[in-house]
Amino acid sequence: MASFNMTNKEHLKNMMLPMFDNYPLLTSKRFDYMKFKESMLESYKTNTQNMENIINIKNKMKPENYISDAWLNMNKTPASAGDPSVYGWSIQEYEMMSRSWMMGFIEMKDCFNYVNMNKFMIIHNFNITQKVDKIMLDNMKNKFKMTTTSCPHPYSSSVKLKENNIYSLNITNNKNMKYIIDYLTFDDYSSLFKGIQSYKFNLWRRSYFKYKGNYKKLNKIRDRIRYLV
Helix, strand or coil, rough: CCCCCCCCCHHHHCCCCCCCCHHHHHHHHHHHHHHHHHHHCCCCCCCCCCHHHHHHHHHHCCCCCCCCCHHHHCCCCCCEEEECCCCCHHHHHHHHHHHHHHHHHHHCCCCCEEEEEEEEEEEEEEEECCCCCHHHHHHHHCCCCCCCCCCCCCCCEEEEEECCCCCCEECCCCCHHHHHHCCCCCCCCCECCCCCCHHHHHHHHHHHCCCCCCCCHHHHHHHHHHHHH
């Protein structure tokens, strides 16, 4: 595993803070960032209480159902009178969750899957989970132009709360899958991903068009992916 560490306070103050202020985090990590920023700026002060203040900042607890203020600044109106949790897709949101942002978010997820519908059938599945921040998955569903379906099987394209209290967006619908594949692919058919996710996505995409419905082939490909992980 590769890691990048920045410890120089001047670099943090002059390089990192402006970046995260200009491009605010959309997840609940925003709360952790704001604590980090507040405590770091506090460390520059010379008063006798600054260490105590830093400890108090560090001990701040994240509010239940916290949502990044990046979302709270949006002017939203319900898109469905029957479901107030469904919101219209604003231009601000569309620009905020840009394709580059989406690529970086998906790059760290294990979302290109092959799942057993029964002992004779394997289907392709795009799945993203979040422990918190359901709003992320709701807006991602909008980004991929999906609508909540009434399909009864467990892989319908909707955001669901699973038994382990994790939110999940599962996609298997052919129209939605093709849109996702196009969205994550350059015009020359190369992948937008840069790391190992590029290989996994290319294999997943190719097998979707070439081996859909072929249990033996898809099972072999799934075993190959598991070996990589």
